[in-house]
Amino acid sequence: MRNFLKKFAGNDLHTLNKATVYAVAEGLCAGAPLLLLFVVLKKALDESLSFFDIAPYLVLLLIFFAAQTFCSINSILNSCSFAYGTGARLRLKIGEHLRKLPLGYFKEGKSGNTIEALLLDVFNVELASSTMYNKLATSFIIPVLVAFFMFCINTKLTLLIVSTVPLALFFFYFFRKKIDARSTAMLSSHRNSASAILEYVQGIRTIKSFNMTGPSFQRLDVALRDLRDQSYSLEATIAPLSEIYACIASLGFPLLLFFGTRMYASEEVSLAVLLFFMILSLKFYQPLMGIAPYFSMIRHLSNSAQNINTVLTTPAQPGELTQFSAQGLPIRFDNVSFSYGDRQVLHDIQFDAKPGTMTALVGPSGAGKTTISHLLARFWDVDSGKITIGSHNVREIAPDALLSQMTLVMQDTQLWNDTVMNNIRFGNPQATDEDVKAAAKAALCHDFICRLPLGYDTVLGENGSSLSGGEQKRIAIARAILKDAPIVILDEATASLDPENEHHIQQAFSSLASSKTVFAIAHKLSTIRTADQILFIENGRIAERGNFESLLAQGGRFKTFWDLQQKGQGWKIRRTK
Ligand SMILES: Nc1ncnc2c1ncn2[C@@H]1O[C@H](COP(=O)(O)OP(=O)(O)OP(=O)(O)O)[C@@H](O)[C@H]1O
Ligand SMILES: [Mg+2]
Incomplete structure (x- = not known):
């Protein structure tokens, strides 16, 4: 995973390293007060304890708390900066790569998958590197640190507490294939429904005109039901496994109680040590319990990373x-x-x-x-x-x-949810406002544009939905005139237009084609x-x-x-x- 992130991290890699260092420091600061607790507890039980005895420890404790907060904030800020920087880079990289793929790639329903790769998979990567990475780091460091403290004080009691953790981890490892399979099925179902929703939204006009209701749009219906089932099935697998994992891991606590009290009775350990271990064992298990949900997230993540890789490794069209x-x-x-x-x-x-x-x-x-x-x-x-x-x-x-x-004026005009000016300027981003207006005049759009509420600054709505078919076509021609490329392809631009519009478009074409x-x-x-x-x-x-x-x-x-x-x-x- 780290390797995958590294590939897209660019100059942000040092931000991730900083986040890791802060996360480790945060873990250390969170563990350090426990040592102070031990000293105070020991003093309290062995001798009498006055406020002046613990005052220096209190000050130290406050310093550790402040340092932990400082490290935590910095770790989160750095990992978020890394995550969203990497996410943005990934999206651009995928977008850039998609542009270079042959159009054939987008056939056979792959476009839904591709958009899903952009949205869901990159989101997963962002989530992982913004929160999960950081959480996992501290969730491992704190128990390791606590175990180290305990080990320095009493080996036997430490072994009792930590002995159940490998068992619990092994239990999760044993079921990993089941989680994998559910996670893969859920993600693929997520992709399917995304592509079905896309198809539904793109075809909404046809659906409405045929008065098709939700259930009659079979594919979307099936995809959404499948998503519901797969999501439930994943949770229904992970939740019991997580609970059993937590239960096995914390079995060390009753072991500690049982053997610890016997060791205290035989004066093998002092009361301070026993109490200290009881408190520490809670601090030891708590972060380990919290990481169970992340196991499935890690599976999601490697699945997403794989999906992104598949898109990025699809060969671009050659051409030297x-x-x-x-x-x-x-x-x-x-x-x-x-x-x-x-x-x-x-x-x-x-x-x-x-x-x-x-x-x-x-x-x-x-x-x-x-x-x-x-x-x-x-x-x-x-x-x-x-x-x-x-x-x-x-x-x-x-x-x-x-x-x-080349300039292509295609059968279906593609306009953007942007101003008229920018829609025409799309043909040549360097064009000045005057150039845009000249192209609009040549394409016979200037007059109807001036009648729009904000003229050239009117926003056209999604896919130019606020214009008539003929007007959209003329905007596309203005864009093509602005591009001024030596080869022009006009595909059925005059189909389904009224005679007046057709006449205008013919004139606009003549300007474009000369x-x-x-x-x-x-x-x-x-x-x-x-x-x-x-x-x-x-x-x-x-x-x-x-x-x-x-x-x-x-x-x-x-x-x-x-x-x-x-x-x-x-x-x-x-x-x-
Ligand atoms: N993306 C595609 N995948 C598979 N077959 C396709 C695809 N696009 C077109 N075809 C098929 O290729 C043939 C030629 O299609 P094309 O779009 O070039 O026809 P056309 O002459 O432009 O038709 P029209 O006048 O209706 O626009 C058709 O039989 C069509 O079904
Ligand atoms: Mg055609």
């Missing part, structure tokens, strides 16, 4: 080229094939996109258009064939460097009439290619698609009997 400019470079898909798992969705995709031209990807839903654009951005790497920009295979380019050369290499994915074929080349994708293959007129003239699949769309322009919903 960290400085890269795509300006003026052609893009080529060279016989590219790609599968999601076992299912091949792209077959031998081959095309060139000259710099500064527009390539439109059209075709039926599920044909593979979005996947093609994702491969260019290296959200996934191709199975076979290659994608090149100029002379570079995209696999050689570091993902950060590659994405810095002199860029553009990949436009559109269902509405009217929006890509001016594309330099159109690729008609069907079942993961390029079925037809050409410009708008030549494709219509071919009279093939594209023509049928176009005709269908023209007919669909004026569709009506008719009630059938």
